[in-house]
Amino acid sequence: MEVFHALMEAGSVSRAAERLNLTQPAVSLALSAFEKELGFPLFHRSKGFFAPTGEAHALHAETEVGLLSLARIERRAAEIAAGRVGSITIASNGAVAINLLPWLIADFQKHYPEIYVDLKIRSSRQIAMFASGRQVDIGLIDAPVPVGGLDSIIFKLPCVCVFQEGDPLGKEDVIRPDMLDGRSIIAITGDHNVDKEVDALAAEAGARIERRVSCSYFAIARNLVRAGAGIALIDALNGTRKLEDGTDWRPFEPRIHFELALIAPADQPMETAASTFHSVLVDYLSAFTELSEPGDPGSLFRSAGPG
Numbered sequence: 001m002e003v004f005h006a007l008m009e010a011g012s013v014s015r016a017a018e019r020l021n022l023t024q025p026a027v028s029l030a031l032s033a034f035e036k037e038l039g040f041p042l043f044h045r046s047k048g049f050f051a052p053t054g055e056a057h058a059l060h061a062e063t064e065v066g067l068l069s070l071a072r073i074e075r076r077a078a079e080i081a082a083g084r085v086g087s088i089t090i091a092s093n094g095a096v097a098i099n100l101l102p103w104l105i106a107d108f109q110k111h112y113p114e115i116y117v118d119l120k121i122r123s124s125r126q127i128a129m130f131a132s133g134r135q136v137d138i139g140l141i142d143a144p145v146p147v148g149g150l151d152s153i154i155f156k157l158p159c160v161c162v163f164q165e166g167d168p169l170g171k172e173d174v175i176r177p178d179m180l181d182g183r184s185i186i187a188i189t190g191d192h193n194v195d196k197e198v199d200a201l202a203a204e205a206g207a208r209i210e211r212r213v214s215c216s217y218f219a220i221a222r223n224l225v226r227a228g229a230g231i232a233l234i235d236a237l238n239g240t241r242k243l244e245d246g247t248d249w250r251p252f253e254p255r256i257h258f259e260l261a262l263i264a265p266a267d268q269p270m271e272t273a274a275s276t277f278h279s280v281l282v283d284y285l286s287a288f289t290e291l292s293e294p295g296d297p298g299s300l301f302r303s304a305g306p307g
Contacts (some may be wrong), residue, residue: 001063003030004042008060012050061129068135075116086273087116091127092140094217095260099238101140103297104284108277111301115273127263134265137274138281143259151266155285156257159194160239160249162222163231167248175250177205184230186221187214197256198233218258222247235260236288260285276301 006016007027017027035042042056052060075087092101097119105117122130124141131139132149145152161175169175180202187195190211202209210230215221218234225232226245235258239249262281264270270278280300 001034001067003027004034004056005060005063005067007031007043008052008056008063061126065130065133065135068130069133072135075118086271087118088138088271088274088277089118089120089136090138090140090277091120091122091130091136093122093124093127093142094219095142095235095258096140096237097121098217098219099222099241099243100284100297104277104281104300107297107299107301108280112273112276131263131265134268137264137270138278139261139263141261141263143261145261145263149266150263152264153262153282155260155262155289157235157237157260157285157288158290159233159252159256159258160236161231161233161252162225162239162247162249164225164228165246165248167231169231169250170248172250175252177201177254178207180209180231181205181207182209184210184212186224186230186232187211188218188221188232188234189216190214194233194235194256194258201254201256234258237285240288 003016003020003022006019007013010016010019013024013027013031017024020027022030031042038059040053040055042053042059044051044053072089090101090105101119105119108115108117120127120130120136125146127136127139127141128145128147128150130136132147139150143154161169163169169179172179177198180198185198189195195211199209213224213229215224218232218238221232221234222238222243222245224230226247232239233252233256237260262278262285264274264278284297284300
């Protein structure tokens with residue numbers, strides 16, 4: 001399974017062998033044995049061509065879940081042997097993985113260094129599947145939640161307008177759709193709900209906006225603003241962080257919201273460490289729903305404690 005997963009991720013026998021620290025013949029032999037056990041080929045092979053079959057794509061997601069389960073078992077066994085307290089597995093898409101979770105995890109580790117924290121970055125659908133299968137303790141995804149069997153809390157985060165310091169928009173207290181006239185606005189994938197709402201409000205106000213650049217994550221949109229690629233409407237969590245990166249922000253009216261879902265496996269009590277992290281995360285995200293100041297994410301666990 002590890003060889004198959006590495007081949008799917010790496011795309012070639014040579015790169016998979018390098019990733020696994022194995023020889024290419026060893027990888028080929030393991031793949032052949034796996035295919036023989038399954039009863040069908042997983043890759044098309046011809047001179048100069050190596051590509052996964054449809055069956056391989058269908059099997060890949062299940063294989064990843066299986067390997068995650070095995071990894072959790074191995075880690076738990078190591079924790080027991082070492083006398084460590086526990087671990088937390090967090091999975092996130094790009095919404096909070098860049099400008100929030102690294103600081104929260106680092107702060108958590110300062111106070112609870114015996115707790116192992118594993119951060120995984122996946123798509124919202126993959127994270128929901130992992131949480132439903134109890135492969136992760138805490139998940140953060142775009143709402144709506146795509147699968148059942150999960151406990152979820154939805155946070156409606158207002159979007160703010162982000163621009164370079166010194167931009168004329170900095171003279172305004174609130175940014176409104178008519179003020180976007182003639183501006184180049186960075187798109188979030190080009191068909192994100194935030195993009196659609198901005199376009200609709202601009203059209204209603206008679207404002208002509210341009211879309212010259214698109215990206216996948218709000219945090220990357222902020223970096224594009226920093227680099228001079230335009231302005232952006234992004235969630236308050238990424239937009240209001242004090243990063244000293246030469247950007248500024250203002251509230252946007254009428255309100256546009258980005259809905260973030262905090263998910264966890266249903267009917268399964270959280271272990272103490274995960275519960276502590278979850279509680280701080282809830283408090284921090286809740287503060288953003290009204291654009292209030294939630295505090296430094298690198299100092300939130302000082303008064304918190306497991307239990």
